[in-house]
Amino acid sequence: MTAPGHPMSNTMLSRIERTQRRCDAAARRILLAEALLVSPPMLLQRPTAT
Numbered sequence: 001m002t003a004p005g006h007p008m009s010n011t012m013l014s015r016i017e018r019t020q021r022r023c024d025a026a027a028r029r030i031l032l033a034e035a036l037l038v039s040p041p042m043l044l045q046r047p048t049a050t
Helices: 010-017 026-036 040-044
Strands: none
Touching: 026 040
């Protein structure tokens, strides 16, 4: 996220992952998905049981 000019702290990322913070901006979702090498819709899916 920092490389494309959108800094995000580890705390912010952790809160998003634990659904304690919403990731409202579509642009941030796209950048986050690119950083994680997944599709943007994948970020919105609930985890599946393994």
